[in-house]
Amino acid sequence: MESLQRLKEICQDVRADIVRMTSAAGSGHPGGSLSAVEAMTVLYFNVLNHRPQEPGWPQRDRFFLSKGHACPVTYSVMARSGYFPVEELLTLRKCGTRLQGHPSCKTLPGIEVSSGSLGQGLSIANGFALSAKIDKNPYRAYCLMGDGELQEGQVWEAIMTAAHFKLDNVCAIVDYNGLQIDGDVETVMGIAPLAQKWTAFNWHVIEIDGHDLEQMQAAYEEARQTKGKPSVIIMKTIKGKGISFMENVAGWHGKAPNQQELQTALAEIYGKENGK
Amino acid sequence: MSIMMLPTRDGYGYGLLELGAANPDVLVLDADLAKSTRSDWFAAKYPERFFDIGISEQDMIGTAAGLALGGKIPFATTYGVFVAGRAWDQIRTTVCYSDLNVKIAGAHGGISAGGDGATHQALEDIALMRVLPNMKVLVPCDAIEAKKATVAAGTVLGPCFLRFAREATPVFTAEGDFFEIGIANVLKPGMDATIIAAGPIVYEALLAHEQLAAEGISLRVINMHTIKPLDEAAVVAAAQETGAIVTAEEAQLYGGLGGAVAEVLARKCPTPVEMVGIEDSFLECGTPEELAVKYGLTAKDLVRAVKKVMARK
Numbered sequence: 001m002e003s004l005q006r007l008k009e010i011c012q013d014v015r016a017d018i019v020r021m022t023s024a025a026g027s028g029h030p031g032g033s034l035s036a037v038e039a040m041t042v043l044y045f046n047v048l049n050h051r052p053q054e055p056g057w058p059q060r061d062r063f064f065l066s067k068g069h070a071c072p073v074t075y076s077v078m079a080r081s082g083y084f085p086v087e088e089l090l091t092l093r094k095c096g097t098r099l100q101g102h103p104s105c106k107t108l109p110g111i112e113v114s115s116g117s118l119g120q121g122l123s124i125a126n127g128f129a130l131s132a133k134i135d136k137n138p139y140r141a142y143c144l145m146g147d148g149e150l151q152e153g154q155v156w157e158a159i160m161t162a163a164h165f166k167l168d169n170v171c172a173i174v175d176y177n178g179l180q181i182d183g184d185v186e187t188v189m190g191i192a193p194l195a196q197k198w199t200a201f202n203w204h205v206i207e208i209d210g211h212d213l214e215q216m217q218a219a220y221e222e223a224r225q226t227k228g229k230p231s232v233i234i235m236k237t238i239k240g241k242g243i244s245f246m247e248n249v250a251g252w253h254g255k256a257p258n259q260q261e262l263q264t265a266l267a268e269i270y271g272k273e274n275g276k
Numbered sequence: 277m278s279i280m281m282l283p284t285r286d287g288y289g290y291g292l293l294e295l296g297a298a299n300p301d302v303l304v305l306d307a308d309l310a311k312s313t314r315s316d317w318f319a320a321k322y323p324e325r326f327f328d329i330g331i332s333e334q335d336m337i338g339t340a341a342g343l344a345l346g347g348k349i350p351f352a353t354t355y356g357v358f359v360a361g362r363a364w365d366q367i368r369t370t371v372c373y374s375d376l377n378v379k380i381a382g383a384h385g386g387i388s389a390g391g392d393g394a395t396h397q398a399l400e401d402i403a404l405m406r407v408l409p410n411m412k413v414l415v416p417c418d419a420i421e422a423k424k425a426t427v428a429a430g431t432v433l434g435p436c437f438l439r440f441a442r443e444a445t446p447v448f449t450a451e452g453d454f455f456e457i458g459i460a461n462v463l464k465p466g467m468d469a470t471i472i473a474a475g476p477i478v479y480e481a482l483l484a485h486e487q488l489a490a491e492g493i494s495l496r497v498i499n500m501h502t503i504k505p506l507d508e509a510a511v512v513a514a515a516q517e518t519g520a521i522v523t524a525e526e527a528q529l530y531g532g533l534g535g536a537v538a539e540v541l542a543r544k545c546p547t548p549v550e551m552v553g554i555e556d557s558f559l560e561c562g563t564p565e566e567l568a569v570k571y572g573l574t575a576k577d578l579v580r581a582v583k584k585v586m587a588r589k
Contacts (some may be wrong), residue, residue: 104373113345113376114369115369117365117368119334120334120369123341123342124341124342124370126338126342127341127342128343131343131346131348134346135347153334157330157332161335161339165327
């Protein structure tokens, strides 16, 4: 278990990784990666039962990145927790890299399943969780989803399935940053009221501030303790969190910072108290 | 001649029972069509290993993918139109790109769902599945071969698509006949022309063989139960040795077996080819027999195609 102070420092490094790697790639998705930094850092350092040096360890918990475009944050927490060298992050999106623009399980050990076409991760998490139930194994399945992603119909099929089979070993995390490529989620295609919807679908709903490390840690624990139904952590977040000119700007969904923007971003990340 | 009639979906049902007994990791999923697809036979025997996912094909494929990641061998089952079409992206991105051990069974393939009309006739399933990297595509010709194909799919690693038919069709292979994924079965060793067929229409090819034999034409008949990976050696040998090829299938010619054979021959051994199948169209309702006659899928049509292709030699 890492301390809160240590988690804050890791979050700084993860944010720096995200802007460095997307800047080096000249493309990628910083906005929805930055909003999920706390969720992913707490998950990889304090929640997942895994062995970064042994990615195929059969008894591990599984993490499924349903919003595959947020792979920069995933690659960063993987590297920082020991799956591969941090230097490799700068190969993102380059020809021959293991770090594909959307994650591939065939190139990078530790990625459970390839993703990038939205709406599919929760179904997969359910299937894995079901296999664990069948074999009476204690493994848990975590799935990070975007809020815009909830517009995909398959997501709601999967929400029904998890509740129907009482998959209390499933924990969904919704990155509720309110923005998608074409703009404000509620303007493009409204998903509110989110908590009521998941509740109506028989899930245990936990609503938190997704940039508060203590709340994040407690939410994962509450999900773990909840029996008989799956849990969803709906975390209110800020797209582009931690970098002032990216915060709440939809345009930074899929755009890389240039050199000057990178320097400004790094100064902000390390120049002020962050992670909260 | 009296011949036993059974639908190939029955072979799927028997195959699942055999797999279920042999391997506790074999699971079956269905999308509210368990009675039609015969997956209910497995459900009755192994209820703890059967999961009805409801009318949600995309979620069924994703769930199957997760089960495969957990070490299970899931058979995701429903009508071919719905699974191959509606869940294509899930099959592509999650199952095939990740190369997961998911088996997909598409029932009511071809014209066998005749009365239901065009919405339910899977004619594009072969093309849709064949184009996917890592995917194997199996189209058994009768119930016995369907059982073998099911068992083989459950034994081999990686994604497989199996196509079954609704209507009872002649059972003309034997339990002891050789079956291996990717290896064509030469049923008749003729030298004047070859029919390469997949699915129940293989029986029509055998009838065509009889008719042509009476006219002194020596027809080779190849049962191409595996459309991918295609047995290219058998295709090229048939082209070299008989010099004229007819393909036969209950599917759209574009992208189907006809397309697959033509791709091989164009590159390796250019040879006259005629194709029997569905010519770029949606069909209509009718009994499978009526549709076979109307859309040219009978032994008579195959005989005509053989003569046509021989004239081009």
